[in-house]
Structures are given as structure tokens and as C-alpha cells.
Amino acid sequence: MIEFAMPALGADMDEGTLNEWLVKPGDTVSRGQIVAVVETTKAAVEIECWQEGVVGELLVPVGQTVSVGTPLATLLAPGEAPAERPAERVPAPVTAVDAPAPSVPAPQPRTPPPPPPAGPHHRRWVSPAARRLAVSLGVDVESLTGTGPQGAVVISDVEHAAAHVQAAAPEVVPVAPAPAVSAKEAAARRGAEMRKSIAAAMSRSKREIPHYYLADEIVLDPALSWLNERNAARSITERVLPAVLYLKAVALAAHRFGEFNGFWRDTGFAPGDAVHVGVAISLRGGGLVAPAIHDVAGKKLGELMADLSDLVARARAGSLRSSEMSDPTITVTNLGDQGVDSVFGVIYPPQVALVGFGRPAQRVRAVDGGIRIATTVHASLAADHRASDGHRGALFLSAINDLLQQPDLLEN
Template identity: 40%
Template sequence: MIEFQMPSLGADMEAGTLIEWRKKPGDAVKRGDIIAEVETQKGLIEIEVFDEGIIGELLIKEGTKVPVGTVMALINPTETTLETRKETISEKPTVKIQPTEEKIVEKATAEKFEERHIKVSPLAKRIATENNIDLSQIQGTGEDGSITKDDVEKAISQKAKIEKKEEKSLPKNLAIRSAIAAAMSKSNTDIPHYYLEKRIDITKALAWLREANSKRPIQKRLLPAALLIKAVAKSLIDFPELNAIWDNEVQIKKEINIGFVVSLRGGGVIIPAIHKASEKSIDEIMEALNDMIPRARAMKLRSSDLSDSTITITSLGEGGADVVFGVIYPPQVAIIGFGGSSQQPFAENGMLGIRTVFTVTLAGDHRATDGLIGSDFLVTLNKQLQNPEAL
């Protein structure tokens, strides 16, 4: 039996509210299928399943706030057939509980009352009482119209959805700001940062981009961000200590999953991840950016988009501040910042000229790495950007 748990979608996430199950018991699932929708401070997230099998049991009711790591559903592996499961269940004796009759006074008009006799099982009655559910408003689906446990649970779910819509919650950008505040407070409290910066000439890289884009249709053109992500991913191959997380000790990750900061129109940021960035071409990275950025700004990300980042990139784009010093997003151990580019005097091989340059910064966790490793990484990143065709 596979236990499907509430995933962690970042260090700032402690719990999520289950809004809707997208699968039901008996449904077959495979890796990548959407099993549920969960509301977090980052918006409504589609939660994916990463195992293959048959849904056995859904343990959490819709509308419930669920802590990270809580088992939400049980999945029978593909080796377990439905017939075997039915045989196992049939071995247990079943006891049929007869519904009791409840007498409910129901208001028909402002002046007139009438009595209505309905049948309800003891379990259904208890669940309804605990959740303040009016039995007179439920149409029973059991024998002779009796109200069953499933009828009551359906009413609870509908009530939760209505309350959710009516709830006067904080605007979404304020909720995201709150999540950012929690993560950054933890970062500044727990992580001993060190900072490095390097000025890099990107004239060759931008020239290569212009030439490459001149041969492409508009919808296939590359943005500088795709080139930067690829250069960072390729550089990290030589510096695995920066592609890691800290959990009482440094844990180096095999996959290079680069999180990139996306600014939201209403304020705040969100950080989806490009998985296995070192294995992707620049075109594949660009496709991933074109897919995820609109979904991030529409708050329609999936759980896989927000999980497993091993390092983060933040960029202010052209016309922004010259230098950006990032704050490490725990449990990661580094963040790379790209400042705005501008034309500046730049000396090379004893010659002074005007070049397009920007400043790259690295904030590192001193528990996991030191300034020498960080400095060597920035030197390697510079070499990658001086040879864009090799990327």
C-alpha cells in the first residue's frame, strides 16, 4: 500500500487546504496525474501523484486544512488487483446498522410549520451533529430515502466550498507576502550568509542571442533568461556543493533543478522550478519558461512546478538595479542574482572599450560552502557566458 502525503511546496508551507479530490476510489493513476487541488498561500495548486496504482481510499475530506506530510490517500500498487482487494475486504464480517427515524420540525413559511419524518443512520446523525449540518436539508440516497454517512459527508463538503467562497480572506498578494516573510525570516535567522559579486561582460552572449533569434520565428525566439539558466546549470556541474540543501548537514542533489523568481502583477513573487536544467537545451528551457511564467502569474501551478528546487536565480532585468543580493530560500544553500545590464567602460587585453556588462552575485550558506568555492563558481559562470555557442 502506497501512502500519498500532503507535499511540501516550499520551506514557508506548513499546511494546505484540500479543495477538491480529482480522483475517487477505484480510479487508476499514473505518474503525473492530478489527484487533488490544494489551496496554499501561493494559490490553488494542482497536486500530482508520483506512483502508479489504484486509488484505495481517500482519507481526508474536502475543505480540510492538512499539515505537510499527512497521509491523504492510500494507493494500491499496480501489482495489487481490485479482485484481491475485494477478497480481502469480504473476509471481514459486516454489520448492517438499521437507520433510526428522526422527527424534524421544518419551517414551511413564516407563519406555518409542518412535521417531516425522515430516516437517518446513527453514524450519519452523529457526523451531522458534530459538523452543524441540518438534516432537513439533505435528500437521503439510502434505502427508503434514509440519510447515509455519504450523504452527510457530501453536505459537509458543499458547506465548506460555500464558506470558502464567502470567506473574506486577505488579498492573494498579501497572503503571498506573508509566505515570503515567513521564509525570509527563517533564512535570516538560521542561515549564515556570505556574499560575492562579479562584473561580467555579456556582449558576446547578447550578440549570439540576436543572431540566433534573427533566424527564428517570433514565437520561437530566446530570451536572455534561458541563456542564463543554462549557463548556471552547466556551471553547477563542477560545483555540486552549491546544488544542495541543508538539513543538519549538507545534502548534495543529483538533479539540478533551478528555481527562478517570477514577479506577480498584484505584488509578491513565486518561484517555480525547471527540473534537470543541466540536461535541457536552451530551447527546452525557453519552452519551460513560456509554459510556467503565464501559469505562475495566473496562480495555476502544479505541485511539481514548486517542489524540489535545488538553487534559485533572481533577476531584475534590463533597467533594474545594478546589483541584487538575494536571500537564500531554505533549505537551499545558495541564490544567484543578476543585476540590470548597461553599457560601461570595460578593459580587456589591455584595451579599453564600451561593453554591455552586468553584475552577478552569489549568496551562499557558510555552513555548506565557503567564499573560495563561490568565487570559483562565478569565474566558471563567466567562462560559460563568454562561449554562448557551447551552451
């Protein structure tokens, strides 16, 4: 029997609230199967199980908040029987010769056995913001009919229910009523909680990781010209953004320079078994998440574009998977056209490197012995001095530059 515990869904997570069980005792689960939904300060995350077996017991009820590492359920190996609870000990009979004759007890009514434990409590999905607003307004979310995707309860459902209750309530003299919390105020509180979590993780990063920083200016004209030619043959929905070229170049360089792709554990550096690139995504309500696209080095650009679009959409909808939050091996932050020239990021522990890209812009540049205007981007590296040094970091950034000068190498 093994225990399935609350996973760490990023360096800024200390606890999570169990929103829903998707399995019950006796169910057979396979590797990668989604078994529960957990709410963090950033999103409702689908929790995957990475062991095969049979669900033995659900240890945490829906709605309970527990710390990272707390056992959530037990799993039995195929064919393994659940452990039996120890039976009550029955006193041995008295056998001494001079023992008094035992008295015959009066028959006692038999106590019926306790009912079997109830199965897992399944309920419709409730968005984190809607759940917080419901608590503040005193609305029972379990009684609501959701109008969101797949019947999800969203903020408008809670507001409608609260307004209906207030309209139906009898008129009474108010006694120091507590001010109602609007959806905007609820979102602001959630944003404050997220900022607090991010601040704790980044404080830990700057406290524990000896950062060093390097920067390079990369000419993008060859890559952009090549990409425009390829996109001309694609439909609008299949066109690839320059950000995908950045992700692929970073992944190929990280595959070559393995000391930038992995984790710093208590025992030292542990290289990643593949390049899972965390993508820094700004959320509409404020805050930041950096879930992973898996096996970036081995994917084609079209596939990466589809993965990136899906990841951004689900991150902003608050629906991510535990593997996406827990196993990025290196992170990329890209400010895009609306950003500034340069960004120098803070490493997400336990990762050891973060690559940043500023705003592409036309700049005066010396090219092939002459001066001309070229489109360039400032790339930066924040790296952990325990795992690498500046010389290797410079080679790593140069490899990213070289790959973007030869975009054919990024296609496959």
C-alpha cells in the first residue's frame, strides 16, 4: 500500500484546498490519470496520479485545506487486499481450579454494525473566485445551477443567487449589517493572496540562490524573415508566433548545456530527464503563473504553437494540471511587444535558470562591417552559481543566439 500525497504545485504553494474527488475507493487508476481537483491561490489544478493501483481509502474530505505532503489517499497494488482494522481483544477465560464459577450474563441486544463509509463527495466544479464570493455573501454553492463551461458555477451565478435571496427576504430592521463583498473586491483579495504567495517564493529564491546575470543582443531579422515565409503557407489559425522560436531555441540550448536544465536539491544538482519549459503567463486579474510545456526540444513548431495557445487559455481560465505546475526544468519569460527592452528575472526554485526576452525593436546595429537598422531583442540569463558559472552561461546564451540565426534548425 502506498500513500498519494498533496503535491507541491510550485515554489509559492504551501497548502491547497481539495475541491473534488474524481475517484472512489475500489477504482483502478493508471499513470497520468486525473484523480482530484485542488484549489491554490492561483488556479484550480487537476491532480494527476503517477502510480498504478486501486484506490484504497480517501483520507481527505472535499473542502478541507491541507499542507503540501499531506496524504490524500491510499493506493493498493493490483491484487493487494486493504489492511484490516485490528479487532478488539477478547479476554481469555479463567482456567484456575479455585476460580469462582462464572456468572451468566443477561443477554444484551446486538448493536447493528456501523454503516459503510460514504463514497467520495462529487460535486460540480466551482471557480475559485466564485467560491470565495459565495462564502463572503453566505450563498450555498452546492444549491446553485452553474452556467459556466460543463456546468461550472461562476461569479455571475453567485451574484444572481445572492440578489434573489435578498429580494425574497422579509423586511427587517438591519442591525449593523456587514458590508457586502462585490466580485471586484473578491478578485482584489484573491490577487492580494496571490501576490503574497509570489512574494514568499521570490524572497526564498533571492535568499537561497546565488544569482548571476548575463545578457546578449540577438538580431532577429533572419528568424523573422524565415518565419514570415513559413506562415504565408499556413492558415491564420496555424501561424506560429516568434515566441515559439524563443522556446524551441532555449530548449535545444538547454538540452546541450544540461547544467541549466534541472533542479537544485539538498544533495546538489539533479539534471532534468527532458526539457520542460515553464512559460511565464500574466493573468488578467493580476499575478503570474509559469506552467510547463513538456518535451519542448523534441516538438515541431506547429505542435509547440498549439501547446502554447492551449496553456495560456487554460492558465487564464484557472484550469491547469499538477504536472504542468510541478515539473518545469527551466523557465522562459517573454515580455513581447508591449514590454520594455530588457528583463532580468528571478529563478523559480528549485530550478537553476531563467531566460528572459525583452521587446523586439528596430535598433542601430553594426552588421557585416557596416551600420544598419536591424530588429533585435535583448535576451538575458539568470542562473544559479551553485550549478554553473558565467563562462558556461555565456556559451549557453550564445547557443540560443546561434539557433535563432539558423531557424531551419528549429523546425524539427
